[in-house]
Amino acid sequence: VGHAEGPQVNDPDAPEHAADVDSHFSWWRTIWLAQLSRAQEGNASARLWAEPEFGPPPYLQTLPYTRAPVTDLWDVNKRVAARIRTEFAVALEEASAPPAPAEEVAADSQPQKVWVPQLGGGYVLKDAPASGGGGSSGSGSRLSTKAVSGIGGSLLDLAIKDGAKEEKERIAAAEKHEALMKAAAEVSVVIGKSESDCAVAEFEMADGDVVMLNAAMTAINAGAAGAKSKILFSAGNDQLALVGYVPASKTGLNVAEWTTRVLQAVGGTVMSSQPAEAESPYGGKVVQAASAAQDKVTPAQAMVIGMKAASAFLGAS
Template sequence: MTAPTIKIARTLWGVDGFNEPGKWDELFGRIKAEGFDAIECTTLTWRCDPKLLRELLDKHELGLICQIHTTGGDIDATTGEYQYLTSSKLHAHLASFVKLLTEAAALKPLFVNSHSGHDSWSTETAVAFFKYALTMEASLGVPVVHETHRQRLLWNPYSTAEILKTEALKGKLKVNCDLSHWCCVCEHVFDATSARDDWWPATLALVAEHCHFVHCRVGHAEGPQVNAPEAPEHAKDVDAHFGWWRTIWQAQAARAGAPPVVWAEPEFGPPPYMQTLPFTNEPVSDLWKINSRLMVPKKKWVHTLGGQQGGGYVQVDVEDEEAATKASGLAVSAALRELAVQDVEAVAAAKAAAEVQAQARAAVQREGNLKGAEMAAAARQTGVTFFCTPLVSAEGELPLLNTALQAMNAPADAAGGGGGAVALGKMLFSAAEGEQLAIVTYVPSGQNVIDVSEWTASVLEAIGGKVMLGPPKMVSNGTEEGRGTRVEAAVAADPDAGKSPTKDLDVGLAAAVAFLKQKGALPSDLE
């Protein structure tokens, strides 16, 4: 099966400016800049200015998902509060559905997400409503998904399964799965490995057959939303939800054909969904960041005053995923785009690989801190400002050598240590036998003795063989004094020519020192 492409929508629920047309241009620009593909909004947004809404969504190349609430959608003239569910009568919900769907269809949405009907209805009444809803959907030519939401027809897994099995709806009704509601209703996070939940795999498979949209919110046994999905105390609940979502997306992909495209939406909500602190009513987490962190977009953006795209959001040039997520304020967490289509074994393998990588980075940082401190001490004693050194822990990998360079250049009082050697020139070597010799060269700004590219090229010439030499790049440890220029290079292993990375390392070290002596950057009698 081809892995599905997951398109991500951003909910406007609880977002500042959702009902202020003057803020939409900047808001939609920000949403697009963070990598989202569409927005989802209710009548509270589109009734403000339907024409402007459509124009700005087109400008920012965002799709629209309209959310409707049968017997809701209006503001109570007396209380000023939003009306969500005002009747339990079938005829009232049918009339409301027609009115709201017609209104939403005029906006040309990708599809409509409906909170449909009333949870008190029998299966027969629910089926009657859905049959009429399917007729209206076909008449207006706009797809409709019906959400698994509390107070509504699909409010629990048991009656939902009965409804979806009826001949009139089987394979026809489209569902939006927000399974966090079911955890709350049943006061339980379903576990297919438990004897009490032996019914769950079949129900999940049935729902997946009908699902066309997923609201990605992690619920728990006592509520529809955990306070922070990265928190370790919620790991079991997060893993359960991601497992369900993957099952659903794989089912969608199987019936969608190639190339399959499926839609999802991080939908953590504001208070009272979001927990608050007592007496202050302050939310315990940042709603915007949670709904961004769940997806970790491929493009990395940061907010800067005067930015040209998205009302202050501009793309940044970062060199690795960890730095990118830090730069954009996003956490490295369960990413929908990355984990959605992987099976359990692949996810476990990815986690294990990530742990190995984290251990390797930690080892390189420790070695970099130590080597940097030794360089700084030697410079104070001898006045030497250029050094050449091998690093064992980098294992011939350029990214790890760059991590070591960052550790060497970090201030000595930095968190986790730091070599304090930012003012010193360096050529770092790391050999991986059978693979390559990696080289990273750094020359601080403000000196006019050594050219970073010339130094590196002279070493590569001495080594010979199959070499790679990258262009010089400016780097910084965050201060003007810490700026410098870095060059990356590598020499491939070539056993047929009698060359090995270990032997090339010895040649490279000798050539690097010889170049420094020739340029007067090292005393000629220095051993």
């Protein structure tokens, strides 16, 4: 039914956090109701549940609000998880609420449904027990799309629109990745045909993105160009990205020293990874790095400086 992120509090039942917690779960119940409405129109035998991810996040070193050391975070997680399951049960009860008076006539003509908890976990939609008077008006429960109209229905519409937006973004990302791989293949051919054992090249397609530039490096190394040491540069609006690679056979060149010399020449605020095993049929090490845009030096200008430094290092080696 969806990921239920817990509220960022040290105790979900503490009075001082009641407003934040209630607001948080009101938001989630709205989402759950919209999803339950959609589920009714799909597979009637589907089992639905909300099971929170469990375990302390590695970045959290102190508890929210109190700033106390995280010594009882597992216990906090247990309490938050229990509250999430309780709130989900409340959402199921709301989803199974009797229809409004205006809907009763239409509701009587349909089997009424309720969400029933299962022994193994989760809920399934089943027929409600018949009322004592033989009628179903008022005493039964069913989930209808009208029951979650208003804010729930609006959120469902929004979710559908968001889904369409995400699909467009996914297609755009796939097209960009395809273009990235095509450009990498072209660069791989050029470097592979070069008589030099090393290459210093610009890869504009990555647009200053270190992850994309590293993906391009992996693609380039899949061909004959993988046998050659190289540094790729890509200047974006906010930073200069660079990825250095040295195959296992080139023992006389240290990729960490090479990229460090380049970063020293570029200056500014830089970040660099430790040398890691490269995804290349030629083995070797790869280093990813970035330099943030400076006040008087743009990423494009920094790239020119870096490429000169990379070539100079090779000449001095």
